Amino acid sequence: MNKTVNQKAWFFVLPVLLLVAFNAFIPLMTVVNYSVQETFGDNTFFWAGVIWFQDVLHSERFHAALGRQLTFTFTILAIEIPLGVAIALCMPRRGIWVPVCLVTMALPLLIPWNVVGAIWNIFALPDIGLLGRTLNGLGFDYNFTRQPGDAWFTLIAMDVWHWTSLVVLLAYAGLVSIPDAFYQAARIDGASSWAIFRYIQLPKMKRVLTIAVLLRFMDSFNIYTEPSVLTGGGPGNSTTLLSIDLVKVALGQFDLGPAAAMSLIYFLIILAMSWLFYTLMMRNEDQ
Amino acid sequence: MAKITLSDLRHSYAARPIRDDDWALKHLDVEWRDGGAYALLGPSGCGKTTLLNIISGLLRPSHGRVLFDDRDVTDLPPDQRHIAQVFQFPVIYDTMTVGQNLAFPLRNRGVDEATVKARVAEIGEMLELSGMLDKRAKNLTADGKQKISLGRGLVREDVNVIMFDEPLTVIDPHLKWQLRSKLKELHQRVRRTMIYVTHDQTEALTFADQVVVMNMGEVVQIGTPVDLFERPQHTFVGHFIGSPGMNVVPCGIAGGQATVAGHTIPVANPVAAGDVRGRIEMGVRPEFIAFDPGGLPVDIVKVSDAGRFRIVDTRLGDHSVKVLVDEGTEIPADGARIVLRTDNTRLYADGWMIGAGRDAGRGDAGQGDVA
Numbered sequence: 249m250n251k252t253v254n255q256k257a258w259f260f261v262l263p264v265l266l267l268v269a270f271n272a273f274i275p276l277m278t279v280v281n282y283s284v285q286e287t288f289g290d291n292t293f294f295w296a297g298v299i300w301f302q303d304v305l306h307s308e309r310f311h312a313a314l315g316r317q318l319t320f321t322f323t324i325l326a327i328e329i330p331l332g333v334a335i336a337l338c339m340p341r342r343g344i345w346v347p348v349c350l351v352t353m354a355l356p357l358l359i360p361w362n363v364v365g366a367i368w369n370i371f372a373l374p375d376i377g378l379l380g381r382t383l384n385g386l387g388f389d390y391n392f393t394r395q396p397g398d399a400w401f402t403l404i405a406m407d408v409w410h411w412t413s414l415v416v417l418l419a420y421a422g423l424v425s426i427p428d429a430f431y432q433a434a435r436i437d438g439a440s441s442w443a444i445f446r447y448i449q450l451p452k453m454k455r456v457l458t459i460a461v462l463l464r465f466m467d468s469f470n471i472y473t474e475p476s477v478l479t480g481g482g483p484g485n486s487t488t489l490l491s492i493d494l495v496k497v498a499l500g501q502f503d504l505g506p507a508a509a510m511s512l513i514y515f516l517i518i519l520a521m522s523w524l525f526y527t528l529m530m531r532n533e534d535q
Numbered sequence: 536m537a538k539i540t541l542s543d544l545r546h547s548y549a550a551r552p553i554r555d556d557d558w559a560l561k562h563l564d565v566e567w568r569d570g571g572a573y574a575l576l577g578p579s580g581c582g583k584t585t586l587l588n589i590i591s592g593l594l595r596p597s598h599g600r601v602l603f604d605d606r607d608v609t610d611l612p613p614d615q616r617h618i619a620q621v622f623q624f625p626v627i628y629d630t631m632t633v634g635q636n637l638a639f640p641l642r643n644r645g646v647d648e649a650t651v652k653a654r655v656a657e658i659g660e661m662l663e664l665s666g667m668l669d670k671r672a673k674n675l676t677a678d679g680k681q682k683i684s685l686g687r688g689l690v691r692e693d694v695n696v697i698m699f700d701e702p703l704t705v706i707d708p709h710l711k712w713q714l715r716s717k718l719k720e721l722h723q724r725v726r727r728t729m730i731y732v733t734h735d736q737t738e739a740l741t742f743a744d745q746v747v748v749m750n751m752g753e754v755v756q757i758g759t760p761v762d763l764f765e766r767p768q769h770t771f772v773g774h775f776i777g778s779p780g781m782n783v784v785p786c787g788i789a790g791g792q793a794t795v796a797g798h799t800i801p802v803a804n805p806v807a808a809g810d811v812r813g814r815i816e817m818g819v820r821p822e823f824i825a826f827d828p829g830g831l832p833v834d835i836v837k838v839s840d841a842g843r844f845r846i847v848d849t850r851l852g853d854h855s856v857k858v859l860v861d862e863g864t865e866i867p868a869d870g871a872r873i874v875l876r877t878d879n880t881r882l883y884a885d886g887w888m889i890g891a892g893r894d895a896g897r898g899d900a901g902q903g904d905v906a
Binding site for chain 1: 588591593612613614618619620622623624626628629630631639640643644684687
């Protein structure tokens with residue numbers, strides 16, 4: 249049988265190719281383009297080489313923002329993952345309370361991000377907000393617009409409130425997929441609750457937890473809207489996370505070159521760390 | 536090691552059982568001797584697994600008691616009953632090695648490390664897992680995993696009974712046979728009481744000394760494989776065991792014997808017509824019917840080849856009767872006549888064999904033999 253040779257099949261991949269090009273590749277290349285040029289306005293550009301990259305990498309301002317970003321991300325991961333697993337373990341596995349719990353859990357995820365920021369901003373206002381008033385009434389000196397510690401506390405509380413549900417839902421999905429026979433066998437083997445968690449539930453949740461950690465890592469590393477509405481990066485620069493700093497450089501100061509270089513470094517950090525997380529968590533899968 | 540007594544056992548999953556159908560287990564009074572190999576055989580939904588979970592303590596019966604030897608264990612949780620169970624789908628602890636899996640029940644009970652090591656080595660040897668004790672358990676094949684599940688039961692010295700809930704479901708056909716012989720061999724070696732739940736008659740009949748046949752939440756017969764074959768106490772047993780199943784033909788009674796389509800057929804359990812009520816049937820297995828010029832005239836409907844023997848579909852009056860003959864046997868073309876072996880032809884009333892007494896089939900397993 250003779251094979252007909254033609255290349256028309258390539259047209260089938262064309263739509264996807266165009267989509268990816270306009271959606272990701274061309275915008276990214278624009279940023280790459282800015283990152284190696286200098287402009288003084290008038291839409292004229294000069295070749296600048298890697299100078300913006302050097303600047304950003306040596307800038308104390310960038311280091312500080314990166315430090316704050318890492319602190320924020322690892323703090324919320326350290327709270328949300330264990331808390332999410334704990335809540336998922338407490339949820340009923342069958343019965344009429346299942347849908348009630350699931351819907352309640354999903355509610356925070358349905359609220360638009362800037363609304364979450366606004367809710368918490370008002371909620372935490374020291375003079376009229378429920379949280380702020382209560383804390384001050386209890387004798388705490390709480391003011392998130394003036395004191396960096398309070399701003400951080402509010403920021404983290406907001407993120408935990410907003411996103412723990414995601415971890416809960418993923419962990420719960422992992423838990424309900426465990427057949428009853430595993431629990432029955434464990435009971436017969438005389439396993440303690442801890443042993444059941446350690447040797448049955450945790451291994452079975454591993455895949456979904458990997459996804460949860462990755463999603464929460466990427467999302468929290470990219471977070472912009474909520475802290476921007478809540479604190480706007482303040483007081484001072486105390487809650488200026490990477491994305492907030494980037495917007496300040498790009499749109500506030502309109503330093504296109506440094507902002508582009510910073511975006512690329514930002515992007516590479518997320519990429520590298522996601523890869524690291526994934527590799528570490530999946531390390532033992534195929535042994 | 537223990538004798539197991541189920542006394543006046545009933546169970547329903549409904550909170551307030553009203554109708555007869557609400558009961559998953561209708562009524563059970565059974566005694567199983569120590570060290571026996573039992574099979575619970577029945578179609579899906581007949582209550583086998585319910586019964587198994589009641590014995591293991593995963594379920595508490597709505598009514599009745601469970602005794603191990605003479606100790607009432609009805610209210611004890613599974614880990615205090617000293618039992619082991621192998622489930623339909625292999626249960627292994629993914630993150631552990633084969634050896635750690637086997638050691639798990641011992642370590643949970645605080646057994647000292649030296650004993651754990653010795654027991655794991657011994658059981659590993661017994662199950663032919665010695666070479667892979669340090670391998671990750673999750674990478675084994677399904678039959679290897681089932682061996683681990685079984686091993687976790689065998690590793691404890693104090694196990695009263697090991698239960699199997701359709702353990703060969705996910706095993707490849709060519710390995711099923713191997714694992715089944717292995718189980719049988721292990722039973723002879725360790726002499727623990729074993730209860731094997733299955734809906735596969737071959738598995739039940741090859742594994743067990745005593746087979747408990749269940750249907751619709753009740754035990755219809757307990758007996759040796761030969762009993763079930765030669766002396767089915769209930770037409771259900773006749774149907775369910777054997778391939779093809781027993782011929783069950785509606786009949787009348789005259790002079791103590793069965794009458795079908797105007798012919799009188801002598802039976803092993805003759806009874807006076809006035810002594811029985813209900814639906815009367817005559818049961819005889821295809822194996823116990825032969826072509827004979829001196830017998831009852833039948834019409835041959837169909838002949839099917841089934842390897843070493845042939846199944847002949849015949850009609851006796853309005854009733855279908857299957858006859859099993861050896862491969863080489865000549866089947867008469869016209870005027871075929873059959874003879875039913877009297878010893879193996881019985882009368883049944885409402886499904887139950889006449890003259891056996893319903894209790895005989897449900898009592899002590901050791902006395903299941905009711906000729």
